[in-house]
Amino acid sequence: MPWAAARCVPVWRGARGERSLARWRLTAREAAKQSRRVWIPEVTDVASAGQVAQLIGKAACAVVLEPAAEASLARLSLPESGDLLVVVGPEGGITGEEGEVFRAAGAIARRLGPTVLRTSTAGTVAAAILLTSSGRWS
Secondary structure (H helix, E strand, C coil): CCECCCCCCCCCCHHHHHHHHHHHHHHHHHHHHHCCCCCCCCCCCCECHHHHHHHHHHCCEEEEECCCCCCEHHHCCCCCCCCEEEECCCCCCCCHHHHHHHHHCCCEEEECCCCCCCHHHHHHHHHHHHHHHHCCCC
């Protein structure tokens, strides 16, 4: 789910936003076909920070990736079942206000490691860490 962060460089409105969403949806479809998935992951319309906060409140575990967080994502205790939600910020980082909204909704701030990854990479690395840690791939 793409979300419109305050520091987001791409503008997710109008024709440009539609082209970006179409490209993400095509990528999701092609990746699902290549990996022989039964279902294609849904790429939703762009969400606001408030909409993301609502999803955080419904998740069994929600994490906001923040480079300055004290604890590592790899050390997170995960629930046995339920949705895992990971919020990845834009290249400029999540604003203090966005972080407060997400934490108030129940998200936990975690870092990936000692270095900062690009937004395009951070989500994939976080998913790999969580799936490996959860035992859902066992």
